[in-house]
Amino acid sequence: MTTLQIRLLAIIAIAIGAFFLFDLDQWLTLERVKAESARLTAYRDAHPLLATLTYAAIYIAVTGLSLPGATVLTLAGGALFGLLWGTLIVSFASSIGATLAFLAARFLFRDTVAARFGDRLAAIDAGLAKDGPYYLFTLRLVPLFPFFAINLAMGLTSIKTLTFYWVSQVGMLAGTLVYVNAGTQLAKVDSMSGILSPPLVGAFALLGLFPLAAKKLLEILPR
Structure with missing residues (x-):
């Protein structure tokens, strides 16, 4: 590793360590957000722009550092900003944070992984060069695939940063809408597991597989 890589890794490790050392994770629980809902709403009413920027910055930091709590923050976005603005803010904040995590993984570990698993990584890169956006969209x-794991794994591939960003933003939009909408009725949300029903997860899976299946079908059809 270069000196710059070591420094960046140290900064990330310190930030993650501080998050847990100072029990900041307790603020990113469903129970805590519901308990503080009235105070947060009052602050948003008094300082709308600052509240929006602060919320977006926290969301970007949490997702960029791959910390737990993004789902709760999405619910909070719905509760604080409503369906339209909540979806807009979360969509950009989550995509920016995901891209930062993606870039960090690429900068810190891509060369190491390539040196050790060069042939295998080359094969993966070849597949992603052809169908990468479709796979990422799926x-x-x-929702079965962890948000942070996709960010880090894709950072080890050769997929272009801009492609990663826009496909992530489009692909996450449906899930964002579901959670932000649930957040607009925060008082009625008793658990995270009840937000996404099995039929809804299945519908998302089919929607995600459709572009890839359509592309494959077009490739095998006679022209």
Whole structure:
């Protein structure tokens, strides 16, 4: 590793360590957000622009550092800003944070992984060069795949940063809408597991697989 890589890794490690050392994770629980809802709403009413910027910055930091709490923050976005603005803010904040995590993984670990698993990584890169946006879109739509794991794994590939960003933003939009909408009725949300029903997860999976299946079908059809 270069000196710059070591410094960046140290900064990330310190930030993550401080998050847990000072128990900041307790603020990113469903129970805490519901308990503080009235105070947060009052602050938003008094300082709308500052509240928006602060919320977006926290969301970007949490997702960029791959910390737990993004789902709760999405619910909070719905509760604080409503469906339209909440979706807009979360969509950009989550995509920016995901891209930062993606870039960090690429800068810190891509060369190391390539040196050790060069042949395998080359094969993966070849597949992603052809179908990368479709695979990423499917992964983003299916809630079974962890948000942070996709960011880090894609950072180890050769997929272009701009492609990663816009496909992530489009692919995560449906899930964002569901959680932000649930957040607008925060008082009625008793658990995170009840937000996404099995039929809804299945619908997301089918929606995510459709572009890839359509592309494959077009490739095998006679021209």
